[in-house]
Amino acid sequence: MQTRIVQTDGLRQQILEAGEGSLVLLIHGFPELGISWRAQVQALAEAGYHAVAPDMRGYGGTDKPQRVEDYSILNLVGDMVDLVRALGAETCIVVGHDWGAPVAWHCALMRPDVFTAVAGLSVPFQPRRPNGPPTAAMSALARRAGLGELYMVQFQDPDHHTIFEADVAGGLRKGFYSYDGSTPSDRQSTGFIAPGENFLSEAPEDATLPPWMSEAHHAEYVAAFTAGGFRGPMDWYRNIDRNWALTAFLQGKQIRQPSMFMVGERDPVRHYAGQHEAGLKDWLTDLRNQTVLPGAGHWLQQERPDEVNAALLEFLRSL
Known part of the structure; x- marks a missing residue:
């Protein structure tokens, strides 16, 4: 496992990586870093994958643009597209936790040619609502x-x-x-x-x-x-409303790539995003696994690394 800086078109990104093989990107949320995925980087590398966990835009060793609008969902997805290319790959599987989950879902929505499968932890896919910010x-x-x-x-x-x-x-x-x-x-x-x-x-x-x-x-x-x-x-x-305005072109769009979702039974996010769990199959047309981990909270990949690793590897083997 190593940490290094990768220069992409628009950003210097610090990544934690290990392994060789098909690329798997692991996207962290708030307030986390790429190191939150250490257990997954190790397990995926041992299973024959090139596992990469970047510090996302604004975090850790990655560049931190000064303008609020530089943190829109278009920027965040663009960073991941750039990173895939900078790592010498054409496609990858993308996994996201917390804020990283919406980024992963939108990677799959916007660039299905690059992101061939998607997994979300803790935050389910939430379709764009048409009735205002x-x-x-x-x-x-x-x-x-x-x-x-x-x-x-x-x-x-x-x-x-x-x-x-x-x-x-x-x-x-x-x-x-x-x-x-x-x-x-x-x-x-x-x-x-x-x-x-x-x-x-x-x-x-x-x-x-x-x-x-x-x-x-x-x-x-x-x-x-x-x-x-x-x-x-x-x-x-601070870009939540801006993201809504920027993504009108995605209204009603489904994710058709293979997908999985995992959430902790006691995750507080379920108080305000849990309503979307029941309808996931309507939006993720190839949802291969939807799991609620008993007793787990929000920090799934660190709270329950063995179970998360097992689920991710089962999903990857199904592709």
């Missing part, structure tokens, strides 16, 4: 249910990343704890924030690192986000 709908849903505000709407504030930067170690610890499968239900986040509170103020002050995260692994995250900040990662959220 998403953040307004998110706010309306939360108000009707009396649930406060969804954190993704709060993240639209151009300065909201500073709450994480004020205490990087503490903010990361609270985030991982609040979405972990080992955290008691009454201490997990629901994703909905009470008036006057924010994502971190609602998390328990005595939050601990999840069982799967060592102090040394936590320190890797702290070092990366201390150096790079949270503005770029949060700019992904």
